[in-house]
Amino acid sequence: MTKSNDVFSRIDTDLNTTSSKQLIEQQATHWLLIQDELDLEQKVQFEQWLIIDPEHERIYRRLEDALSLVEQVPVAQSSDPEMLVEQLKSSSKVTMSTDESAANNHIYRWFAVAASVMLIAMLGWFGQEPQGASPVIAQQIYQTETAQVETYQLVDGSVVTLGPDSKLLVSISNQVRSLKLLSGEGYFDVVGDKARPFIVSSGQVAITVIGTEFNVRFNPSSIQVAVAEGQVEVELQGKHAKLQAGEVIFADNSRGLSQVTPIDPTLIDDWQQGQLIYQDAPLGHIVAQLNRYYAGQIIVVGDNVEQLRVTASFSTQDIPSVIQDLAAMLSLEYTQSGDTWLLTKPAMVKTN
The missing domain is CATH 3.55.50.30 (Phage tail protein beta-alpha-beta fold)
Structure with a gap:
């Protein structure tokens, strides 16, 4: 019989390791484990994670479906994840548990989620690709601490420098390069690729480029976008603006897009120096x-x-x-x- 520690050692929540497919599975498992304990900020992060890539939601919903099946096994018999799966496989009729306190018990949920992971792996649900989906080549989360500045090279050759206390989600497929700046500041030196647009979003703001250098700063009430080289298009609430090198714009959810104004190029990457x-x-x-x-x-x-x-x-x-x-x-x-x-x-x- 597998002990709980052995099972949960498979649920690696280190988001900086493994292949892209495994990474999404691990992220989905992590979110499902803590779903009942999310505070407001975490709920926002979860929703952002869910929408950044269709594959995120697909795998999360598979896991959610499996959990709902597992939770129908009588709780009194559910002391081990493998036992839960065996009971589910052998039951011709599954009875909903009436033990609400046990069903909501944190430890039981860990067992149930672990059993769900085993169940969908057994059924092959994780591996089923949706029709017409573009496979994710690489997916990663980059994060810096207070006063830390780090530079990362992405698999497409583009380079991202993150300012302190910043968090960036990166998802690259054969059709699109999608990045989500959740907090802080990032300077992007983008390799041109006409077949795959490079899209950076922050809050409700989306910045689309082909090949350029630009900076995105997450401010308390607005997003600042400044272009060092090339051209970008900024979109917010259906409104669009194009920026050339040496221009800056502020995007505010309540006031929309500001006027495009000139900016001294030395101001754009000053924090890197x-x-x-x-x-x-x-x-x-x-x-x-x-x-x-x-x-x-x-x-x-x-x-x-x-x-x-x-x-x-x-x-x-x-x-x-x-x-x-x-x-x-x-x-x-x-x-x-x-x-x-x-x-x-x-x-x-x-x-x-």
């Missing part, structure tokens, strides 16, 4: 980027303080000094408590 250069940028966007370089937290407090505009250059090597410089520049007060900094308007001075 350890510099943050801002030209009439709102303080809120600057603080959001600084927080990706800082192990603590920077908080802006006060009406309209986040909208204060800044034109300046800072080094990423000494974030506390940057905070103090910002405070002096904008006539703000700063308060430090451990690794947390508050930027606020000066307190009103009462006079008699």
Whole structure:
């Protein structure tokens, strides 16, 4: 009899290993295991994972169907994943369990999901390809930590540099190169391939290119797209805009696409050189980027303080000094408590 640890050792949730098919199976299993425990942010991540590739949803739904079959086996007899599968195979009539507490038990769910993986592997459901589907050549998740900048070469030869605290999903098939920037910032140096468009999405924004260099920055309230070379097309809510080299646009879900404006090319990849250069940028966007370089937290407090505009250059090597410089520049007060900094308007001075 297989012990639970042996079974769950097969459910590898390390998303940076194995083949693309196995990777999706592992991701689907991971999401199903924690489905009842997702917080709001995780639910958003799950939905994004589900829609990034049709193969994600196909495999996840197969696993979900198998779990629903397994959960119909009487709980009292379900102490082992292999036993669950055997009971399901040998039962001519399956009875729904009435033991709600046991059916929702976390440990039981682990057994049930493990049994579901075994069942669909036995039935060959994972391997069934949908008609007309383009097989995924490579799929990967890239993620950086606070203050970490990393460069990755994709299987098509394109190069992606991720800024700190960033997460990128990459799915490449014979027909399309699809990337999803879930957080942070990425600089993309794209190898031209007319047969396979290179599409980067972030939030509801989609950026389509053939061969170019551009930067995408995930801001709190908008997505910034800046082009260093070539041309890209940005789409949001059915509206489209084309950007040439040396142009930038902001895409906001509530306000749509901004006007395309010129940008100094040195501003586009400044962060790769350890510099943050801002030209009439709102303080809120600057603080959001600084927080990706800082192990603590920077908080802006006060009406309209986040909208204060800044034109300046800072080094990423000494974030506390940057905070103090910002405070002096904008006539703000700063308060430090451990690794947390508050930027606020000066307190009103009462006079008699």
